[in-house]
Amino acid sequence: MLNFGIIGYGFMGQTHGDMLQKLDYAKIVGVCDINKEQLRDVPADIHTYLKADELLANSDIDTVIIAVPNHIHLEMVKKAANAKKDIILEKPAAMNGPEFQEMMVLTKEANVRFTIHHQRRWDKDYRLIKEVVDSQTLGDIYTIKNCLYGFNGNMHDWHVYPEFGGGMLYDWGVHLIDQMLWMIPGKLKTIYADVRNVINQNVDDYFNIQLYFDSGITGQIELGTYFLEDKEKWFERHWFVGGDKGSAYVDGFEPKGKIVRTSELLANVPGKITMTAAGPTRSFGPPPAGRLVTEDLPDVNVNHQMFFDHYYDYVEGKEELAVKPEEILRLMKVLDAIRISAAEHRSVDFE
Ligand SMILES: NC(=O)c1ccc[n+]([C@@H]2O[C@H](COP(=O)([O-])OP(=O)(O)OC[C@H]3O[C@@H](n4cnc5c(N)ncnc54)[C@H](O)[C@@H]3O)[C@@H](O)[C@H]2O)c1
Structure with missing residues (x-):
């Protein structure tokens, strides 16, 4: 079981909340937002916090999702790594390469798991x-x-x-x-x-x-x-x-889409003239019958959801991390x- 805390309970934090509630390997222990309006509809069995430090002090939470605006990702990663929580950080991971490099060092030194939510x-x-x-x-x-x-x-x-x-x-x-x-x-x-x-x-x-x-x-x-x-x-x-x-x-x-192939080049075949809205054309008229072959x-x-399924399997030691910090550093x-x-x-x- 993964015991989650979510920091930043706006659009994406709540999207995570909705998703995690459906997963049998996940439990939401607490959520945090500086704006208490965002916490209004949180079910009673989930702790709510107005400060990230207070959520991070909850020892029942092992993994935090950070879903605050981009400019405070680094600050939150620092806090979460200090609190020895595993971290799933929203994209864009950082404001720039050096900032992300700092996050990689921090999470490595703290020996916590670290990945970025690239669910796309x-x-x-x-x-x-x-x-x-x-x-x-x-x-x-x-x-x-x-x-x-x-x-x-x-x-x-x-x-x-x-x-x-x-x-x-x-x-x-x-x-x-x-x-x-x-x-x-x-x-x-x-x-x-x-x-x-x-x-x-x-x-x-x-x-x-x-x-x-x-x-x-x-x-x-x-x-x-x-x-x-x-x-x-x-x-x-x-x-x-x-x-x-x-x-x-x-x-x-x-x-919706197709794979489309053409069987041969029309070398030395006189171009057929087709009248189109663009004027007469030989290059962009319809192909001879049977020339284009399509495949599904x-x-x-x-x-x-597979982002989380893979993350869980990684924590269980069944597979390697799907979204690796090194890949995100390159990005x-x-x-x-x-x-x-x-x-x-x-x-x-x-x-
Ligand atoms: N992966 C995706 O497809 C996807 C989609 C949308 C947003 N995002 C990312 O998610 C993050 C949040 O974006 P959003 O659209 O949910 O923004 P949002 O404004 O809807 O929500 C952010 C929330 O963070 C709260 N917050 C701000 N400072 C805080 C702090 N210090 N402590 C606790 N809470 C704080 C705000 O009150 C707000 O409720 C961004 O990094 C964004 O890029 C990712």
């Missing part, structure tokens, strides 16, 4: 794409593209203030970059990033990141919160993988390099 490694659309990439059935892959667009222009609460660790790179960016780093083999040689404050004065709300790996794959990530469109759905994600033996695409978080994507069965260093690239409008050599 268990996103279904991502896992479908990752399965295809891992299967090596698309030949030499040249690009993996991940686009996430918000059509409603929303950014909220402290996410619009830099002093709290606001901005979309810290919010969704770390998930999207982590997904690429966890999927694409080889060294990340070079990074180029365009990061913008489109309507926010002080934090980023758009980015377009190119990650060049020595495996020959370029990971491309584009996120925009102000892709304003009056659609029924208010956000959309799209994955595309291109290889020399086929492509794969996956649309949406309830994913592999079956994957994943969900965000935080990539984030630092992205900021340099964007500020100086240049590519940055990485590994």
